[in-house]
Amino acid sequence: MSCWHAVSADEFARLLQAIELGNEADAARMPDEAAALKVMQAAYERLKALGFRDFTYCPKDGQYREFVEVGSTGVHSGYRDASGVWIAEAGDLWPSKPILFRDPHAPGMEARRAGTQGGPVHDSPIGVAEAPQPDPTPKAGE
Structure with a gap:
């Protein structure tokens, strides 16, 4: 999916500034590979706890x-x-x-x-009952 949306020069400048600030915050929090790997492992363990x-x-x-x-x-x-x-x-x-x-x-x-709930987690816009289902017919070699 894609979406095209025109932005003004001011909006574009603010977007770039927000990206740069985010990159700077990430660099401060994870200055090297070891720090980034620790953050990744912590996220992995938290998701397992969930x-x-x-x-x-x-x-x-x-x-x-x-x-x-x-x-x-x-x-x-x-x-x-x-x-x-x-x-x-x-x-x-x-x-x-x-x-x-x-x-x-x-x-x-x-x-x-x-x-x-209410964060970045989302479900498909179509319900499970409406979603395409796998073909239960065995294929050759299975």
Whole structure:
């Protein structure tokens, strides 16, 4: 998805200034690789405390789950099957390479998710019942 929006020269200057300030804050908080890796590990451990698990253990059963991918600030709804992970977004399915997953219907998950509601976490604009479903027909070689 893309969106084009015209901005004034003043708005553009403010955007650039905000980006520069953000970059400076990141550099102060993470001055070297070791510091950046510590921040990344802390985020990984916090996400695990919020119910996420290492993607390696995600079943290939076509059930909808929540996924986190490096480079994204969202939690995305999708499923994993024998061909990979598919994220439901904007009425379509998109391939993904997540690092973490969680089952949103696991016991106690509502309490864990409470802190993430209203932030960058989002669900697909289409409901799970309306989302494209995996083909249950086994393919040759599976």
